[in-house]
Amino acid sequence: MNYIGELRVNWRSLLASTVGHGAGLAATAYIIGTFAPHLLAEFGWSKSDFALLGTATLLTLVCLPLIGRLTDLFGVRRVAITGVLFLPLSYLALSFFNGELRVFIAITMLQVIFGTTTTSTVYSRLVAERFQNARGLGLAIMASGPAIVGAIGAPLLSNYIDTNGWRAGYQALAIFTACFGIIALFLIPPHEYLGALPRSKRQARRDYKVIIRSPAFWVIAGGIFLCNIPQPLHGLQLKMMLLDNGAGPAFASKLVSMYAIGVIIGRFVCGLALDRLPAHWVAAVGMGLPSIGMFMLASSIDTPWALGSAVLLMGLSQGAEGDIAGYLVLRHFKVDIYSSVLGLVIAALGIASAIGAGLLSLALKLTGGYDLYLALTAVGVLIGSGLFLLLGRSNIGDREIAG
Numbered sequence: 001m002n003y004i005g006e007l008r009v010n011w012r013s014l015l016a017s018t019v020g021h022g023a024g025l026a027a028t029a030y031i032i033g034t035f036a037p038h039l040l041a042e043f044g045w046s047k048s049d050f051a052l053l054g055t056a057t058l059l060t061l062v063c064l065p066l067i068g069r070l071t072d073l074f075g076v077r078r079v080a081i082t083g084v085l086f087l088p089l090s091y092l093a094l095s096f097f098n099g100e101l102r103v104f105i106a107i108t109m110l111q112v113i114f115g116t117t118t119t120s121t122v123y124s125r126l127v128a129e130r131f132q133n134a135r136g137l138g139l140a141i142m143a144s145g146p147a148i149v150g151a152i153g154a155p156l157l158s159n160y161i162d163t164n165g166w167r168a169g170y171q172a173l174a175i176f177t178a179c180f181g182i183i184a185l186f187l188i189p190p191h192e193y194l195g196a197l198p199r200s201k202r203q204a205r206r207d208y209k210v211i212i213r214s215p216a217f218w219v220i221a222g223g224i225f226l227c228n229i230p231q232p233l234h235g236l237q238l239k240m241m242l243l244d245n246g247a248g249p250a251f252a253s254k255l256v257s258m259y260a261i262g263v264i265i266g267r268f269v270c271g272l273a274l275d276r277l278p279a280h281w282v283a284a285v286g287m288g289l290p291s292i293g294m295f296m297l298a299s300s301i302d303t304p305w306a307l308g309s310a311v312l313l314m315g316l317s318q319g320a321e322g323d324i325a326g327y328l329v330l331r332h333f334k335v336d337i338y339s340s341v342l343g344l345v346i347a348a349l350g351i352a353s354a355i356g357a358g359l360l361s362l363a364l365k366l367t368g369g370y371d372l373y374l375a376l377t378a379v380g381v382l383i384g385s386g387l388f389l390l391l392g393r394s395n396i397g398d399r400e401i402a403g
Helices: 003-009 011-022 025-043 047-074 076-094 101-118 135-164 166-187 204-212 215-227 238-244 249-274 279-298 304-332 335-367 371-392
Strands: none
Touching: 003 011, 003 135, 011 076, 011 135, 011 166, 025 047, 025 101, 025 135, 025 166, 025 238, 025 249, 047 076, 047 101, 047 335, 076 101, 076 166, 135 166, 135 249, 135 304, 204 335, 215 279, 215 304, 215 335, 215 371, 238 249, 238 304, 249 279, 249 304, 279 304, 279 371, 304 335, 304 371, 335 371
């Protein structure tokens, strides 16, 4: 089947994965920052305390590998339905909470536990099992769901919150996630591919043994880890970081939308590149881009063009990451264990994000600003992106693991 033919034949799976991912937990990274200034102003939370919220992603260490395994065994629909039902309820709960930071963190932790069933670890399997020639583009389209929601929804939600309050904003978010999550479930094709072996013969010990023994797994996970220590800056802290760098509230909201647009562009450029160029080079370049933007933000240059360029570079890389992780897993592992491997890789991302949140909180307490954190984590991003070049070595990158 040719490139365009794959997209035409598998449109339903692609649309289901894109809509489901866009209405899932990943979308909160683009819109949670819209609530942050209002919550801090009303309840008097400090920026350093709020930064600790990112440590909730440590739960992905347990959740994502388990969810990935369950997806390989039972399919996307049966796993995703948990998050589709829970996420709207959690947003509704946040609209009524009393301002206690511990309650907010607890609800966020529950979102991570149950909401990870609506992430790319689950939905990208619909693309992985059906695409070959257009795999990079298919993953790009799927991964663009949350960014499209962010690009369109962030300014709309910001205006809505300014007019009706942050509680009404959470209620609107609950309605959105419920409606589109259910639509995604109905779009999933009735017959899903669950691997070459029947479920009863899938042995976790065997599958995880070949994963752990793979050099490619450790390179992919290590690169993803180092490149995602500054992950808190891409969501919770993005708008506040821009305000701290001299952007006004209105301009900061526009920059958040620009970031989301950069993510969408990065998704498609990277997806097309992965289908045509060596994946390890695409990964190294794509994942290394935010270091430039972070160094710019850490500098004394705070002109509108500098802030815009920095945010755009960070968005382009975040977009590339959504394609790279899934594509590299499919490049080096069989589709039978795709979600099991991807769950482990994304868990490494979650650990990095949690560590990054702790480091950011410490940096904010010590310096009161973001510059030190930006400079140090930018160096980590450069090292992590360089790791992907190791996948080009024959003793690492040319092994394909049987599932």
